Structure formats: C-alpha cells, structure tokens
Amino acid sequence: xxxxxxxxxxxxxxxxxxxxxxxxxxxxxxxxxxxxxxxxxxxxxxxxxxxxxxxxxxxxxxxxxxxxxxxxxxxxxxxxxxxxxxxxxxxxxxxxxxxxxxxxxxxxxxxxxxxxxxxxxxxxxxxxxxxxxxxxxxxxxxxxxxxxxxxxxxxxxxxxxxxxxxxxxxxxxxxxxxxxxxxxxxxxxxxxxxxxxxxxxxxxxxxxxxxxxxxxxxxxxxxxxxxxxxxxxxxxxxxxxxxxxxxxxxxxxxxxxxxxxxxxxxxxxxxxxxxxxxxxxxxxxxxxxxxxxxxxxxxxxxxxxxxxxxxxxxxxxxxx
Amino acid sequence: xxxxxxxxxxxxxxxxxxxxxxxxxxxxxxxxxxxxxxxxxxxxxxxxxxxxxxxxxxxxxxxxxxxxxxxxxxxxxxxxxxxxxxxxxxxxxxxxxxxxxxxxxxxxxxxxxxxxxxxxxxxxxxxxxxxxxxxxxxxxxxxxxxxxxxxxxxxxxxxxxxxxxxxxxxxxxxxxxxxxxxxxxxxxxxxxxxxxxxxxxxxxxxxxxxxxxxxxxxxxxxxxxxxxxxxxxxxxxxxxxxxxxxxxxxxxxxxxxxxxx
Numbered sequence: 151x152x153x154x155x156x157x158x159x160x161x162x163x164x165x166x167x168x169x170x171x172x173x174x175x176x177x178x179x180x181x182x183x184x185x186x187x188x189x190x191x192x193x194x195x196x197x198x199x200x201x202x203x204x205x206x207x208x209x210x211x212x213x214x215x216x217x218x219x220x221x222x223x224x225x226x227x228x229x230x231x232x233x234x235x236x237x238x239x240x241x242x243x244x245x246x247x248x249x250x251x252x253x254x255x256x257x258x259x260x261x262x263x264x265x266x267x268x269x270x271x272x273x274x275x276x277x278x279x280x281x282x283x284x285x286x287x288x289x290x291x292x293x294x295x296x297x298x299x300x301x302x303x304x305x306x307x308x309x310x311x312x313x314x315x316x317x318x319x320x321x322x323x324x325x326x327x328x329x330x331x332x333x334x335x336x337x338x339x340x341x342x343x344x345x346x347x348x349x350x351x352x353x354x355x356x357x358x359x360x361x362x363x364x365x366x367x368x369x370x371x372x373x374x375x376x377x378x379x380x381x382x383x384x385x386x387x388x389x390x391x392x393x394x395x396x397x398x399x400x401x402x403x404x405x406x407x408x409x410x411x412x413x414x415x416x417x418x419x420x421x422x423x424x425x426x427x428x429x430x431x432x433x434x435x436x437x438x439x440x441x442x443x444x445x446x447x448x449x450x451x452x453x454x455x456x457x458x459x460x461x462x463x464x465x466x467x468x469x470x
Numbered sequence: 471x472x473x474x475x476x477x478x479x480x481x482x483x484x485x486x487x488x489x490x491x492x493x494x495x496x497x498x499x500x501x502x503x504x505x506x507x508x509x510x511x512x513x514x515x516x517x518x519x520x521x522x523x524x525x526x527x528x529x530x531x532x533x534x535x536x537x538x539x540x541x542x543x544x545x546x547x548x549x550x551x552x553x554x555x556x557x558x559x560x561x562x563x564x565x566x567x568x569x570x571x572x573x574x575x576x577x578x579x580x581x582x583x584x585x586x587x588x589x590x591x592x593x594x595x596x597x598x599x600x601x602x603x604x605x606x607x608x609x610x611x612x613x614x615x616x617x618x619x620x621x622x623x624x625x626x627x628x629x630x631x632x633x634x635x636x637x638x639x640x641x642x643x644x645x646x647x648x649x650x651x652x653x654x655x656x657x658x659x660x661x662x663x664x665x666x667x668x669x670x671x672x673x674x675x676x677x678x679x680x681x682x683x684x685x686x687x688x689x690x691x692x693x694x695x696x697x698x699x700x701x702x703x704x705x706x707x708x709x710x711x712x713x714x715x716x717x718x719x720x721x722x723x724x725x726x727x728x729x730x731x
C-alpha cells in the first residue's frame with residue numbers, strides 16, 4: 151500500500167469476514183502506529199475476536215488487505231508470525247507441563263538454543279511473578295497465573311507487536327491491575343499493543359487510541375478524550391426528601407428532567423465548581439433542601455452506549 | 471536454518487512435549503497395555519485348554535503360541551487410543567492456536583505426535599511380549615525372522631498411528647476421540663487372532679479373511695514360528711502401506727482444513 155506510513159505497525163483496509171451468511175466484519179480499516187496501545191472496544195459478538203484472529207494469521211479474511219510490521223498477511227504469513235505475539239481469549243498453555251517447561255518449549259520453537267532458552271524462561275518467570283510456581287503443573291494454576299504465563303509465553307520471542315484478546319476478562323480486580331501494569335510496561339518498551347476489550351475503563355486507561363466495533367463496523371475511532379466529546383455533556387443529579395421539594399426545585403430551575411419515582415432531578419451541567427455553586431445558590435435562595443447531589447461527567451460508558459445504539463432501552467426503563 | 475533442519479528441530483520439541491505428557495500421565499499407555507494382557511491371561515489362563523483343542527493343539531502351551539501374535543497386534547492397535555485422544559485434545563484447546571501464530575514448521579505438531587505415539591506403543595508392546603514370554607510363550611524364530619517381524623510391526627504401528635491421527639482430527643471432543651479407535655482395537659478378534667477364521671460363520675468368516683489384521687497376523691505368526699509366509703507378508707505390506715498413505719493423506723487434509731494457513 152502506497153498510503154501506508156513507515157511508522158505503521160498494523161495496517162488494514164476493508165477487512166471483511168462472514169461465517170456462512172452471517173457477516174462478522176464488514177469493512178474494517180485500521181492504522182496503528184508503532185509503539186502505541188490500540189484498543190478495539192465492543193460488546194460481545196461485535197467481531198473483536200474475529201478481527202484478532204485475522205490479523206494474527208489464524209483466520210483468512212474474505213476481502214480487504216492487511217500488513218503487520220510491513221508484511222502482507224497472506225503473502226508473507228511467516229513474516230507476520232515472526233513479528234507478532236498473540237494471547238487469545240482462551241489460554242494457550244499446556245496444562246500438563248510446568249510453567250517453566252511451557253516457556254522452554256516456546257523458546258525451543260523460537261530456536262533460541264538451550265542456554266538462552268533457560269535464561270529467557272527464568273527471566274520471564276521472575277518478571278511475571280511465577281517463580282514460586284515455576285515447577286508446578288499449569289493445571290494447578292489460578293486463572294490469573296495462567297493468564298500471566300500465557301502472556302509470558304507470548305513474549306518469549308520478543309515480539310514487536312502483541313495482540314491481546316480480552317486480556318483481563320474473568321480476572322479478579324487485583325490480577326486485572328497487574329495485567330494493566332504489564333501491558334503499560336510493554337508499551338513503554340516500544341512494543342505495539344493491539345488489545346480487545348469490552349471494558350470501557352480498560353480502554354480508557356490503557357489505550358492511546360480506541361476504536362469502537364459494533365455489528366462488524368468501526369462506529370467511532372479516536373483518543374478517549376475525542377470519543378467523550380462525541381456525546382452531549384454531563385449532568386448533575388439532585389435528590390429530594392419529598393415531592394413538594396422536588397416540585398419547588400423544578401419550578402426554580404426551569405427546564406430539567408424529572409424522575410418522580412426517585413424524587414430526583416437531572417440538570418445539565420459541565421460539572422465545574424462555579425456552576426455547581428450557582429446551582430446550589432439558586433436552590434438555597436428558593437429555600438429548597440437538597441438531600442443528595444451527584445455529578446456525572448460523560449465517560450466512555452455514555453459514548454459506548456450512544457454509539458452502539460443501546461441507550462434507548464435503558465432510558466425506557468429509567469423513565470417508566 | 472534450512473526448512474528441513476527447522477522441521478526436525480520443531481518436531482523434536484513437539485516430541486519432547488508428548489513424551490513428557492506420556493510420562494506424567496501414563497494411565498493411557500498402561501490402559502493400552504492392560505487390555506491385551508488381560509485378554510492373554512483370560513484366553514490362555516482360563517479358556518486356554520478348550521481353545522487349544524479348537525486350533526488343533528491340546529495343551530495350554532500350544533494355544534499360547536497360536537494366540538500370542540494376535541495379542542501383540544492388539545497391543546499395537548491399542549496404541550491408537552492415546553494418539554487419537556492426544557490429537558483431539560490439542561486441536562480443541564488453545565495451545566494449537568499458539569503454535570499456529572508462530573513461525574514454526576507446520577508439520578511438526580503431527581510429526582511429534584506420531585513419533586511420540588510410536589515410542590509409547592513400542593514400550594507397551596514390549597511389555598505385552600514380556601508377559602507372554604513369562605506365561606510360557608516360546609518361538610522358533612531365528613534372528614532374521616525376529617527382525618522381519620519387528621519391521622512388519624513397526625510398519626503396522628506407523629500406519630495405524632496415522633489412521634488414529636485422522637480419527638483424532640475427525641472427533642469433535644476427546645470423549646468422541648476415545649470411542650472410534652475401539653473399532654481398530656477389536657478388529658483382531660474378528661480375524662485370526664483368537665481362533666482360525668475357518669471356524670466362523672460364513673459372513674463373519676468372509677470379513678475375517680479379508681480384513682487387514684488377518685494377513686498381518688498370519689505373516690507375524692509365520693515369522694515367529696520360524697516359517698515365514700511369503701503371500702501373507704506381501705498382502706500385509708500392501709495393507710500397511712495403503713493404510714499409512716490413506717491415514718497420512720486424510721490427516722493432512724483434515725489438519726489443513728481445521729488449521730488453515
């Protein structure tokens with residue numbers, strides 16, 4: 151591709167894939183610069199795993215083209231494989247071997263040589279906090295340990311580009327945090343990360359750029375700040391002791407959204423201190439007691455819901 | 471590194487992995503040994519005298535010389551079970567995806583399994599032979615006959631292992647993979663392993679005479695008795711080569727379909 155810049159690690163144009171007559175990917179364009187973290191965000195069944203499987207040479211696309219580290223996905227699959235490491239959703243570890251044996255096996259497949267293989271394995275065991283379990287069979291590992299070993303095996307060959315398919319799904323909060331730190335560490339070392347997630351918090355926290363995948367199409371792409379700008383601003387939610395106070399407040403503030411069941415009002419606001427003070431001042435002048443106040447700035451959840459077209463359902467429930 | 475040395479190195483890595491599995495979980499290998507040993511104990515120790523009459527002998531010692539070659543074939547056929555299960559387990563778990571995203575020799579996964587299975591089967595077959603000898607089995611075979619018998623058995627092992635790989639690739643889950651090889655395991659019964667086909671009802675007899683285990687069984691019996699049988703040996707070789715080619719071809723097609731390039 152002539153339009154592909156030098157600094158691009160992952161480039162795709164018009165990727166399409168259908169299973170029988172079910173279209174899973176419907177024309178995906180990607181351009182992930184080297185050394186960045188890219189998150190593909192989407193609900194279950196959006197096509198995230200299919201995208202990763204195609205980009206990591208596991209699955210052939212029906213149409214479109216892609217280059218990974220400058221190698222064509224189809225014409226130079228082994229070139230792609232030499233540049234990438236993949237950690238799928240289902241752990242690709244050998245449960246009958248020990249953690250150390252797993253790492254040495256992968257090192258052998260990279261033809262590192264006996265000495266180097268052992269050294270690399272031990273270094274990774276230490277880096278991923280698996281030294282204590284190094285000689286235990288992987289079938290005895292916890293979910294978090296398996297995931298760490300899986301990623302460690304992916305890193306044996308020092309891949310320049312790492313694909314992570316839902317790396318933290320099913321992990322407890324502490325393991326998830328550890329995984330995030332590991333991913334950030336890799337990116338600092340210059341590795342390009344392509345991860346999929348259904349957690350907005352994860353994309354928000356890790357990714358330089360986020361693409362939202364829904365129904366096989368990328369419905370938005372940008373930094374998390376850019377995406378947040380796509381949805382209308384935030385609001386303040388005020389709760390009152392009784393209906394009389396709610397009515398008084400509604401009269402005072404003018405156009406607001408009422409939730410009578412919850413005795414709450416929703417007032418558009420930028421969430422800044424000055425506007426909050428002004429809002430509370432007006433209520434105080436009108437002698438209305440506020441029971442409780444909460445400030446909502448738009449987060450990726452709002453973006454996600456707005457983009458993937460599922461907010462109506464939620465609103466219907468809320469306003470009933 | 472040339473393609474060949476890479477394929478060899480990768481296959482060796484896969485072989486180490488499979489042998490480690492076998493050592494760590496020997497139950498399948500042992501199960502593969504137990505069936506022929508139990509049948510040996512049962513048919514020689516319990517039914518031996520009656521069956522000995524049926525094959526024209528009379529004493530227990532005569533029947534064991536008749537049945538031992540068939541029991542050895544059962545030991546080899548039993549090896550299929552662990553091969554199919556191991557292949558199917560690999561294909562249904564995430565590990566094969568890891569191998570496929572690495573720049574390794576594609577053939578190495580199956581090669582490692584085939585060589586590993588053959589080593590396991592050699593060990594379990596040797597165990598069965600040892601039990602037979604302990605129970606009084608003696609041969610009149612010369613060294614050359616032994617070598618020919620071993621060669622034939624290794625060829626059969628190779629052919630059946632590729633058939634087992636195919637069955638493992640066809641199976642949807644390891645439970646399914648543990649069922650289909652049972653047919654292979656029991657084929658020697660409907661041959662000349664336990665009693666001569668001449669003693670069977672017409673339809674079964676026809677099957678017994680033309681199924682692959684019968685000529686192999688007769689050829690092996692010939693070598694071990696020190697009286698090689700040319701015709702059966704040639705038919706056996708044709709069967710083994712045919713099964714090996716068919717098993718290898720089917721395995722390759724199925725593997726490429728399940729794990730496309």
